[in-house]
Amino acid sequence: MACPSRDRLARAALGLDQDVSDHLAGCPDCRAESAAMRSVLDRLAEGHAALERGHDVARERLLSLLPDEAPRPEPAWGWASFTEWMGGSTMRRRMVFGGLGTFGVLMIALLGVVFVAGRASAMDAVAEAVRKARSYKFTMTIEAGGPHDDGSPRLLIARTRVARGADGSIRAESEGPPDTVQIIPSGRPGVEIDRTAKRFIRRPAQLGKTSPLWMIEGLAAYTGDADRDLGRKDIDGKAARGFLIASEKIDPDAHHGSVEIWVDSVSNLPVQLGFTIPHDSTPFAARLHDFAWDVDLAPGLFDTTPPEGYADVTPVPPKLDDSVTKIVEGLKIYAKYAGGHYPRVTMLYGDVTRDELVRLSGAPYPPRKAADSQDARLWDVYKGVEGFARINSILRDNPDAAYHGKTVGPEDKDKVLLRWKADEEGGYHVLFGDLRFETMGLARLRMLERKPAG
Amino acid sequence: MRNHDPTDGDLVAAARGGDREAFGLLYDRHARLVRAVALAEGVGLQDVADAVQEAFLRAYRNLHRLHDPERFGAWAVGVVRQVARERRRSRRRDRHRFVGDAAADVGFEPGVAAAVQTAEEVELLMRRLADLPDRERLAVHAFFLEGRDASRTAALLKLSRSGVYALLSRALARLAAGVRDRAEED
Numbered sequence: 001m002a003c004p005s006r007d008r009l010a011r012a013a014l015g016l017d018q019d020v021s022d023h024l025a026g027c028p029d030c031r032a033e034s035a036a037m038r039s040v041l042d043r044l045a046e047g048h049a050a051l052e053r054g055h056d057v058a059r060e061r062l063l064s065l066l067p068d069e070a071p072r073p074e075p076a077w078g079w080a081s082f083t084e085w086m087g088g089s090t091m092r093r094r095m096v097f098g099g100l101g102t103f104g105v106l107m108i109a110l111l112g113v114v115f116v117a118g119r120a121s122a123m124d125a126v127a128e129a130v131r132k133a134r135s136y137k138f139t140m141t142i143e144a145g146g147p148h149d150d151g152s153p154r155l156l157i158a159r160t161r162v163a164r165g166a167d168g169s170i171r172a173e174s175e176g177p178p179d180t181v182q183i184i185p186s187g188r189p190g191v192e193i194d195r196t197a198k199r200f201i202r203r204p205a206q207l208g209k210t211s212p213l214w215m216i217e218g219l220a221a222y223t224g225d226a227d228r229d230l231g232r233k234d235i236d237g238k239a240a241r242g243f244l245i246a247s248e249k250i251d252p253d254a255h256h257g258s259v260e261i262w263v264d265s266v267s268n269l270p271v272q273l274g275f276t277i278p279h280d281s282t283p284f285a286a287r288l289h290d291f292a293w294d295v296d297l298a299p300g301l302f303d304t305t306p307p308e309g310y311a312d313v314t315p316v317p318p319k320l321d322d323s324v325t326k327i328v329e330g331l332k333i334y335a336k337y338a339g340g341h342y343p344r345v346t347m348l349y350g351d352v353t354r355d356e357l358v359r360l361s362g363a364p365y366p367p368r369k370a371a372d373s374q375d376a377r378l379w380d381v382y383k384g385v386e387g388f389a390r391i392n393s394i395l396r397d398n399p400d401a402a403y404h405g406k407t408v409g410p411e412d413k414d415k416v417l418l419r420w421k422a423d424e425e426g427g428y429h430v431l432f433g434d435l436r437f438e439t440m441g442l443a444r445l446r447m448l449e450r451k452p453a454g
Numbered sequence: 455m456r457n458h459d460p461t462d463g464d465l466v467a468a469a470r471g472g473d474r475e476a477f478g479l480l481y482d483r484h485a486r487l488v489r490a491v492a493l494a495e496g497v498g499l500q501d502v503a504d505a506v507q508e509a510f511l512r513a514y515r516n517l518h519r520l521h522d523p524e525r526f527g528a529w530a531v532g533v534v535r536q537v538a539r540e541r542r543r544s545r546r547r548d549r550h551r552f553v554g555d556a557a558a559d560v561g562f563e564p565g566v567a568a569a570v571q572t573a574e575e576v577e578l579l580m581r582r583l584a585d586l587p588d589r590e591r592l593a594v595h596a597f598f599l600e601g602r603d604a605s606r607t608a609a610l611l612k613l614s615r616s617g618v619y620a621l622l623s624r625a626l627a628r629l630a631a632g633v634r635d636r637a638e639e640d
Contacts, residue, residue, distance in 0.1 A: 010626040016619055037630040040579065044629075047499065047576045048598035051489055054503055058485070062507055063478050066514055315521045365471070379460060382467045 003030050013037035133269070135297050137163045139290040140172075162288075163295070169302040183304050191304040200306040202314045204397055227258075232265065235272050236290070239265040247275065269293050320429070323390045327418070328435045330387015333380045335410055337361040342405040342417065343388075350389040357384050394420045400428075408433045416448050466523035469514065481510055484527045487610050488534045490595030495538030496584050505541060509534035582632050586625050593621035 004012075004020050011017040012024075013034055024031045140160045160174045168186035173179075184190035190203040230242030240262040247257045262272040273288040306312070331342050334353070337360040343353050358365045363377035395401045401420035408415045412433030419430045426442045460468070460476075462483070468476035485506060492505045513526075513533050520529050583591050593611065597618065600606040608615045 006627040006631065007623050010623040010630070011619070013626060014619065014622060016623075033630065033634075036634055037626055040626060040629050040633060043576045043579045044594065044598050045602070047580045048595065050499070050576075051502060052486075052599060052601075055482075055485060058503055058507060059478055059481050062481060062510055063474050065507070065511060066474050066477065313521070378468070379464060382460075382464050385467070386463070 003027060006033070009034050010037055013041060133293050134166045135164060135293075135295055137161065137290075137292045137295055138288045141287045141289065163297055163301060165297050165299075165302060171297075171301045183302055185302050185304060189304065191306060193306055193310065195307075198307075198309065199311040199313045202304075202312070230260065230262070233262075235262055238267075238271055240271050241265055267293075318390065323394075324429075324431070324437050326383075327387045327390050327431065328437070330384040330391070331417075331435060333357070333384040333387075334360075337380070341409045344406045346403065346406060347395060348388060348391045348403055348405065350385055350392050353388040354381060354385045357381055391418060394418070410434060414448065416445070419445060419449075461524060462526040463523035466517060466520060466526050470517050477510075477514055480526055480530075484530050485510070486599040487527060487596060488530050490592060490599050491531050492534050492538055493580070493583065493595045494588065494591040495535055495542075497538050497541060499580050501541065505534060505537050509537045512537070579629065579633070582629060585632070586628060590621050590625035590628070593618055594625050597622055 004023060008017055008020060009030060012020045020030075020034075024034055138161075140162055160172045162173075163171045165171075165186075170182075170184040172182040172184075174181070179195040180193065181195065182190065182192045184203070187205055189205045191200055192203060193200045227246050228244040230244055232239060232241050234240070242260060242262040245259045245261075247259050257276050260272075260274040260276070261270060263269065264271050269291065271289070271291055274286065276285045334357055335342055337357060343356065345353075354365075357363070358381055361377045361380060363381045364375050365378055365381050391403060395403060398420040401418075402416075403418050404416060408417045410433060413436070415433045417431050417433050417435075419428050421427070422429045422439050427439055428442060428445045430438050430440055430445060430448070432438070460479070462480065465476045465480045469480065488506050488509055489502055492502050492509070493499075497505045509530060513530050516533075520526065583594060586594070593607070593613075596610050597604065597607045600610060604615045604618050607613075608618045611618065613621075
């Protein structure tokens, strides 16, 4: 009788092949080989068991070595890291990432606010000067985290030099290391390049909704007053005049904070702008300073071709099914704690909605102790944020997207709660008030949206 | 109170928010695979715990770099591979150094010799794993770190059960042959 192969003996030693037992009984060589294999298995088990025995001790030691503060991004790389840390597509993300593309417009917009606010004698000339500017540069300093005892942020996130071309294209270079650059051509896809790690991420064109905080169109309807005249002071050796405006007057869906603007008394051009969210789970402050106006900007500055040899680390876009599942779950969770309604906003920001959900649910967010992570409400917040961030991305990236949370609730089974364009052939993805999902043509969508929301 | 098992994405989000226990749960889930990979990458038995700890500490510090939180496990594997590579390079740089007498100065009580011999055999066998092809080596480590559970090993390595057993059988045959050859040389 032929002896079984060594592989077969190995399978027998693993208990997978019982048919060789008769052969082993009558073959001393194979029996010895099989015994050697079982011995090897025992030794391997022993070696690995020693590792497993230390698991709990190693775990305890690891957790004791973790820094006291939550993991946080390095000061400069990049927008991707920062926005991840911010929890996806959020209001703050809009300011420093998505919002960056229109950040320059902020200045014009704010001038419009101040102008409308009735301080025309000083601000009329300022708004005119800004509108005439062809291009400009400024430095943006962002701080977040904390807070300090006085409520101000304590972590420097980024200091970035921003250039804005005449067509609205933006180039933002963060100080290194690591050295990063973000390029957002007006109306076209952009790119984020990490020069230190030699990698890049492609970003889609942002064609959807933008906070009125960043759009002059949104501010055109604003007729309120500036909340405070900040008076005059010297900034960088220039005499400047300042105003303060509550951000919710400009965008009621945004975090409540304040917008501050200082303009050069002589040239009528801005010398400093700031946005602050002082009392929030993550205090945040953005400041624009060191302005240079009407500078020459080479067209190549807005070229999105990544350097040769750099790695493309663009993340795979989320699948539709996955996005819908997360959105539905997030909205259900919100409605559960809100007494049966969805976020009542027009523009949904992930972090603003998260903070509202934390308030409604009483979740221990951010968690401070081990027991907090066992609280179901905390996990509801985490789940909810994923859905909120997906909604925000849809509204941000799609030119024909809309969210009707102000008028559509769970009982409105035939009303459109959220919709966005599915393809170029006119199809639309639609989420109804009862959270059914459907893809339909434009004609049916129009018919549905003509119905008064109930 | 928790009414669902958090996904890796949930745990990463929590850890990013400063929830250390959430990171502990990630450790519980993935430490076995990370250990297996460390061993497969040639980290010695005596160094595995340190390498794994270093990998998880690096992972924690760099959680914000993780693009897809649901893939924390795969990412942690990449981190420990980097740690192992650095340790190999460091060993090469340090090989000229005098190690000292501590290792040679170990005395044993009578009766412990047999246990020591067994331990040496275990150590020797674990080192022999380094000679196996990558996939077989990883399968062996994962199988034993998962308590010889082929289903869990298959899930861990994203293989079928039969795929796991095929790798294990080949690895076992090679290792046994190596042990036998060495015995014959002695």
